[in-house]
Amino acid sequence: MSHVSAAPTLYGLMAEFETPTELVHAAKAAYAEGYRDMDAYSPFPIEEASEAIGFHKSAVPLIVLLGGIMGGLSGFGLQYWINVIAYPLNIGGKPYDSWPAFIVPTFEMTILFAGLSGMFGMFALNGLPQPYHPVFHVDKFSAVTRDKFFLCVEATDPKFDPVGTQQFMERLKPLSISEVPH
Amino acid sequence: MAGVDEKNVALLDEPPVLAPGQTFDSVTDTITDIVLKRPIGLGWLAGLAVGMGLLAILGMAVTYLFLRGVGIWGIEVPVAWGFAIINFVWWIGIGHAGTLISAILLLFKQTWRNSINRFAEAMTLFAVACAGMFPLLHMGRPWLGYWMFPYPNSMGVWPQFRSPLVWDVFAVSTYATISAVFWFVGLVPDFATMREQATNRWARMVYGMLSLGWRGSARHWTRYEALYILLAGISTPLVLSVHTVVSFDFAIAIVPGWHTTIFPPYFVAGAIYSGFAMVLVLAIPIRKYYGLEGMITMRHLQNSAKIMLATGLIVGYGYFFETFIALYSGSTYERFMIHNRWFGPYAWAYWSLILLNILIPQILWWPKIRSSTTWLFGISLVVLVGMWLERFVIIVTSLHRDYLPSSWGHYVPTRWDWATYMGTIGLFTAAIFIFIRIAPAISIFEIRMLLPQAEVKE
Numbered sequence A: 001m002s003h004v005s006a007a008p009t010l011y012g013l014m015a016e017f018e019t020p021t022e023l024v025h026a027a028k029a030a031y032a033e034g035y036r037d038m039d040a041y042s043p044f045p046i047e048e049a050s051e052a053i054g055f056h057k058s059a060v061p062l063i064v065l066l067g068g069i070m071g072g073l074s075g076f077g078l079q080y081w082i083n084v085i086a087y088p089l090n091i092g093g094k095p096y097d098s099w100p101a102f103i104v105p106t107f108e109m110t111i112l113f114a115g116l117s118g119m120f121g122m123f124a125l126n127g128l129p130q131p132y133h134p135v136f137h138v139d140k141f142s143a144v145t146r147d148k149f150f151l152c153v154e155a156t157d158p159k160f161d162p163v164g165t166q167q168f169m170e171r172l173k174p175l176s177i178s179e180v181p182h
Numbered sequence B: 001m002a003g004v005d006e007k008n009v010a011l012l013d014e015p016p017v018l019a020p021g022q023t024f025d026s027v028t029d030t031i032t033d034i035v036l037k038r039p040i041g042l043g044w045l046a047g048l049a050v051g052m053g054l055l056a057i058l059g060m061a062v063t064y065l066f067l068r069g070v071g072i073w074g075i076e077v078p079v080a081w082g083f084a085i086i087n088f089v090w091w092i093g094i095g096h097a098g099t100l101i102s103a104i105l106l107l108f109k110q111t112w113r114n115s116i117n118r119f120a121e122a123m124t125l126f127a128v129a130c131a132g133m134f135p136l137l138h139m140g141r142p143w144l145g146y147w148m149f150p151y152p153n154s155m156g157v158w159p160q161f162r163s164p165l166v167w168d169v170f171a172v173s174t175y176a177t178i179s180a181v182f183w184f185v186g187l188v189p190d191f192a193t194m195r196e197q198a199t200n201r202w203a204r205m206v207y208g209m210l211s212l213g214w215r216g217s218a219r220h221w222t223r224y225e226a227l228y229i230l231l232a233g234i235s236t237p238l239v240l241s242v243h244t245v246v247s248f249d250f251a252i253a254i255v256p257g258w259h260t261t262i263f264p265p266y267f268v269a270g271a272i273y274s275g276f277a278m279v280l281v282l283a284i285p286i287r288k289y290y291g292l293e294g295m296i297t298m299r300h301l302q303n304s305a306k307i308m309l310a311t312g313l314i315v316g317y318g319y320f321f322e323t324f325i326a327l328y329s330g331s332t333y334e335r336f337m338i339h340n341r342w343f344g345p346y347a348w349a350y351w352s353l354i355l356l357n358i359l360i361p362q363i364l365w366w367p368k369i370r371s372s373t374t375w376l377f378g379i380s381l382v383v384l385v386g387m388w389l390e391r392f393v394i395i396v397t398s399l400h401r402d403y404l405p406s407s408w409g410h411y412v413p414t415r416w417d418w419a420t421y422m423g424t425i426g427l428f429t430a431a432i433f434i435f436i437r438i439a440p441a442i443s444i445f446e447i448r449m450l451l452p453q454a455e456v457k458e
Helices: A002-009 A020-033 A047-052 A060-086 A099-125 A139-145 A162-171 B006-010 B024-036 B042-068 B082-107 B111-115 B117-138 B142-148 B164-197 B201-210 B218-251 B263-289 B298-329 B332-343 B347-365 B373-400 B415-438 B444-450
Strands: A010-017 A038-041 A149-154 A176-181
Touching: A010 A020, A010 A139, A010 A162, A020 A038, A020 A047, A020 A149, A020 A162, A038 A047, A038 B218, A047 B218, A060 A099, A060 B218, A099 B164, A099 B218, A139 A149, A139 A176, A139 B164, A149 A162, A162 A176, B024 B164, B024 B415, B024 B444, B042 B415, B082 B111, B082 B117, B082 B164, B082 B218, B082 B263, B082 B373, B082 B415, B111 B117, B111 B298, B111 B444, B117 B142, B117 B164, B117 B263, B117 B415, B164 B201, B164 B218, B164 B444, B218 B263, B218 B373, B263 B298, B263 B373, B298 B332, B298 B347, B298 B373, B332 B347, B332 B373, B347 B373
Parallel strands: none
Antiparallel strands: A010 A149, A010 A176, A038 A149
């Protein structure tokens, strides 16, 4: 019965692995078992791990593209408005709309907006900064920034069952299994 | 620093990117211990003291400049640019190698870059900071520097976008911002490692905040990697554009010796040339002092030397074509410009430039030289001086005698010019020394990716 009373406050179950290969195999097995609300944690990017948990596409490239387009248009628009409409100056008889001369700042503004929206977009999609997260309750988890690999199946998953999921995880032969409290 | 190392010569074909036998643990400890565990050494203190001492001189020089104006420098018509612009171009060029390493080599999947990209990016940031000061100080009224940016103001005036000097403002400020973004994004996962490694409560809090609560989630890594590669993709044209725009400051003007189409590529090559020289000047002592030879191996030093050799040849091609076109053009003024460089009052600068920038670095063709840290360090210093002289020659010899002999002049830098220049070297040195002790100088998570253990087996 202790499992049932613990369930509402449980964030999930976390298994610890020694190598990236074990993590990827475990994540694939969990996906095949039908688990969807889960995440893999590792000290460096492992493309196969995010494929295995079923996360394929990120919106970051689209945000960078939109940011770049916005930067380019506002960069060119700003110069056109300033040099043609707001404050036309005759410089060496050149046309007010000297568009070739506007290309350089337009390009720089494109890069600036693309880069900044990419950074803020990536952090926003990741929900960072987020100083508190349940996974940090697990003491062993600090090794995720060092040399250990973790798979956490979350309690919100419809298939999640404190006993059944634990038994499933034991079959993956992890170094350890921990309950992640909220 | 050893002389020509026999062992290295034997391994010349392919020294490893990482010394064998390392684990996730050992790379993490080696890199974080420099910041978290290692006691403050006398060598580090001495280096910081030199940097801080020169920085104090910068403070003095700038204070006096604010009191008296740019008249304390050697500039006057016709040479109104002088040291300020020479040093600006020199510093910003040095920064370029950092972006080349972090962005272009990433796109080309040159994984050896993972050992040196972090401190090369830091080098970029500090070099751009030094560079940015000069146009500002050169303004005469630096407190009005924000007039360069387009903003609605009560005077009703706006910048004039047909001038390359305004392009420069956009290029350099974008470059500084995107370099900082690239650097910080790269540091976030490593700050998380520092957070967990630190034992001191304050250090944990500070690194914890800087890490933004990074927890290594696979979803996060996927978005992170997508952004990282895109930042590399946009930084690549950016870095090429920055020195191109800097060269436009000259090439758009009609002064003989400036008004030439070869400037953009030859400026970019020169920038990377001096930048890699600075990378070697920093990497060779750092790896020795902190025992990082297992991560910054001879492979890195040799590759940097090869890039220097290649970019140095492009620069040499630039000098050759400058001369050839001057003669081939049949223009009196262009011919006079070259004659004046070769035999005029600044001939010493031109011939030193050829010696330091073109002739001496040719010894890098010898594999033995490329395997000796002492030689590489020495040649890098030679190239840094040579590239500074290049900017001196371009700016001073072209300006001091242009079309009208009645407007000719002579330029002599004053001690305040030197004090400001040396002061920025102090700023750069102090910043590098402090950086090494507060942030991981090598990218930890990217080094982990290079280990054989990191590979996912089927």
